[in-house]
Amino acid sequence: MIRSLIEYFLRHKLLVNLVVGIVFLAGIFTLTNLQRESLPNVDIRELLITTVYPGASPKDVELNVSIPLEDALQEVEGIDELNSVSREGFSLVYAKIDDNLSDQxxxxxxxxxxxxxxxxxxxxxxxxxxxxxxxxxxxLFPIVEVMITGPDEDTIRAYVKQLERKIKRIPEITYITKVGFRDREIRVEVDPNKLVATETAINDITRAIAARNVRMSGGTLESFGNERNIVTIEEFQYPQQVKEVIIRSNFEGKVLRVKDVAEVVNGYEKQSLIVRGNAQPCISLAIHKKSKADVLRTMDKVVQLIKQDKKPKGVSYFLANDMSIYTKNRLKIVTNNAFFGMILVFVTLLIFLNFHTAVWTAFGIPFSLLVACMLLPRFGLTINLMTLGALIIVLGMLVDDAIVVAENIQRHREEGQRGISGIVNAVMEIIAPVATTITTTIVAFAPLLFVPGIMGKFMFAMPMVIILSLSASFFESIFILPSHLASSMEKECVGEQKENCVQHKVSKKEFMHYLQLKYQRALSYVLKHKYLTIIAAVLLMIFLMGFALKNIPFLMRPESGITEFYIKFNAPRGTSLQKMETLIEPFEKAIQSLPKNELESMASRVGSDSEFYWLNTGNNENYAIIFGYLTPMSARNRYAGKIVEEIKEKT
Known part of the structure; x- marks a missing residue:
């Protein structure tokens, strides 16, 4: 059966070229239209319930927020795991849904x-x-954070609202979170002397204002230098409307209005979170894309829009935590590896094989990669960090089988076995060991397809890409490569070209003979001293293992891959936002003093130490966090660890 198929492909070279053409056209088309993203969009069946309880101690948060929420969730069937974290002013409840349940x-x-x-x-x-x-x-994670700075909050705020509307028009964008953006609020600043003179209580003012509002929420009214909880006045459009609110009236027609006892000003809600970008006050736009949107195309549209958008005087921006960079870097690695891999394979094969054989053997790399990319959508896969990582791993395995097949075909030809029968015999002679080699590699990765739970969903892409690529490589080496080699071998050298070919073959034969002699001598010595060789090999292995264990540290994530770090701050309770802002400034200066080729950008949050930088809530005034974003390792000479050590020394 296999012999007949090989003969069929050898006799129908037009079909082979048609298959190759279809693979390249379909592969390139699929690759250019395939969704690219940072991470696989896997539903890991986990939920976070976050609640902000301003000013409360961890114990109060646990008793009054976390426990009631957990008690309510205990009644829900299908929750596999439930726990909570209670911190100052913040509750986080984690719920894990049973992995054995169906999607519905x-x-x-x-x-x-x-x-x-x-x-x-x-x-x-x-x-x-x-x-x-x-x-x-x-x-859930934004694809980028746009940090917008300016001369004052009013200017920044106005531009942020304008820019948000424009970015939302991009079809790939699902929603945008404005971080550090305060809503407008009308504030009533009461004059205590006028309260006494008019015999009016603060509660009279709050009731009068509340009576004029349909919607009410928490806010502050300033009196006697302190802040007291009252209803806010969000329904009012202008301060003048609040000023005219009647507090009380009498039978004589005298009316006491808010403007008679208080100053009404148009301002912003109380600040619970300060956002800083590159040590400057700013407002951040955390941009989220749709789950099916391509991260690189989406980022290109966002960046182009922001660059072309007209900005008010003094307003500037920079990007932080750009998730598309990781995808771009992996794509660059795969492209470079494939390109240089083909060149190295080609040059190496030229030493041992002829020109045409080297060309068609190296041809197996792009063919196999394009077949794998063409089949990715069939398995619900996209171009992401997992699939790109798998392509990087498999690149070094793709031409192993083709080299064996090509070398054996050439050997049979040199021995006088020409024509289709000679090529078929050459392929059939080594098809079993080649198939065994491919199968053992596939079997080694196949168990990863059946890893249960969330890890299995993330890992699925890696073995599948490797299996598809190796299968395509095997198909190409058994059915496509022999046909190409047969066509090239038909073009015999003639005349002066024939003389050059003969001289080239003689030179290569002499070189191979020299290598064989050296190898035979080494092999003969090893066989004569086999026990000594075994002992030496074992001792060398033990030495190398000991050296590696002692001198090579184990890291879950290599330092070379770290491009970001953060510093958390926790001051005593009662520390104000302004005090915390002053406290982190020396650290911001230390980070900003890093060389330009090392520091990409910096973002700070005062009022929160959450790593979820896209949340527009401060969990407590005495918390802060600084995010440092470094340039790619190719642009700097130091690892992230050394950079962090320098920052520690400066502060």
């Missing part, structure tokens, strides 16, 4: 979780916003 059952459990959270209505009054439920998946 998972959606039902998510709906039940939402209903259970909605039933919790006895949270403290200080909890102004309802608990937020977020699914943990790749689309």
């Amino acid at each position: 059952e998972v959606e039902d459990v998510k709906s039940d979780i939402q209903k259970a959270i909605d039933r919790v209505t006895d949270l403290p009054e200080e909890v102004l916003d309802r608990p937020i439920i977020n699914e943990i998946k790749a689309s």
Whole structure:
């Protein structure tokens, strides 16, 4: 059967060229249209329920927020794991859905979780916003953070709103989070002397304002230098409307209005989070793409829009945490490896084989990669860090089988076996060991296809890409390569060209004879002293293992791959935002003093130390965090660890 197929492909070279043409056209088309993203968009069936409880101690957060939420979720069937973390002013409840449930059952459990959270209505009054439920998946993370700085908050705020509207028009964008963006708020600053003179209480003012509002939420009214909780006045459009609110009136027609006892100003809500970019106050736009959108194309559109957009005087921007960079770097590695791999294979083969054989053997690399890319969508895979990593791994394996097949065909030809029968005999002679080699490699990676749980979903792409690439390589070496070699071998050298060919073959034969003599002498010595050779090999292996264990450190993530770091701050309770802002400034200066070829950008949060930088909530005033984003390792000479050590020394 296999022999007949090989003969069929050898006799129908037009079919072979047609197959190759289809593979290249379909592969290139698929590759250019395939979705590119940073991480696989896997539903890992995990949810985070976050609740902000301003000013509360960890114990209060646990008793009044975390425990009631956990109790409500205990009643939901299908939750496999449930735990919580309670910190100052912040509750985080983690829910893991059972991996054995079907997709539809998972959606039902998510709906039940939402209903259970909605039933919790006895949270403290200080909890102004309802608990937020977020699914943990790749689309949860923004693709980039746009940091916008300017001369003042009004200017920055106006431009941010304008830019947000424009970015939202990009079809690939799903939503944008404005971090550090404060809503407008009308503030009523009461004059205590006028309160006394008019015999008015603050509660009279709050009731009068509340009576004029349909919607109410928490805010502050300043009185006697202190802040007291009252209802805000968000429904009002202008301060003048608040000034005219009647507090009380009498039978004589005298009316006491808000403007008679207080100053009404148009300002912003109380600041709970300060965002800084490159040590300057700013507002951040955390941009999220749709799950099916291509991260590179989306980023190109976003960057182009921002560059072309007209900005007010003094307003500038920079990008932080650009997730597309990782995908670009991996794509660059795969492209470079494939290109230089083909060149190295070609040059190496030229030493031992003829020109045409070297060309067609190296041809197996792009053919196999394009077949794999062409089949990726069939398995629901995209171009991401996992698939690109798999392509990098498999690049070095792709031409092993083709080299064996090509060399054996050439050997049979040199021995006088020409024509189709000679090529078929050459292929059939080594097809079993070649198939065994490919199969053992596939079997080594195949178990990763069946890894259970979330890890299995992330790992699935790697073995599948390797299996597809190796299978394509085997097909090419057994059916496509022999046909190409047969065509090239038909072109015999004639005349002066024939004389050059003969001289080239003689030179190569002499070189190979020289190598064989050296190898025979070494092999003869080893066979004569086999016990000594075995002992020496074992001792060398033990020495190398000991040297490696002692001198090569084990790292889960190599330092060369680290391009970001963060510094967390936790001051005593009661520390104000402004004090925390002053506290982190020396660290920002130390980071900014790094060479330009090392530091890409820096972003800070005062009022939160959460690594979820896209959340527009501060969990406590005495927390802060600085994110440092480094340039790629190719642009700098130091690892991230050395850079962090320098920052520590400076602070």
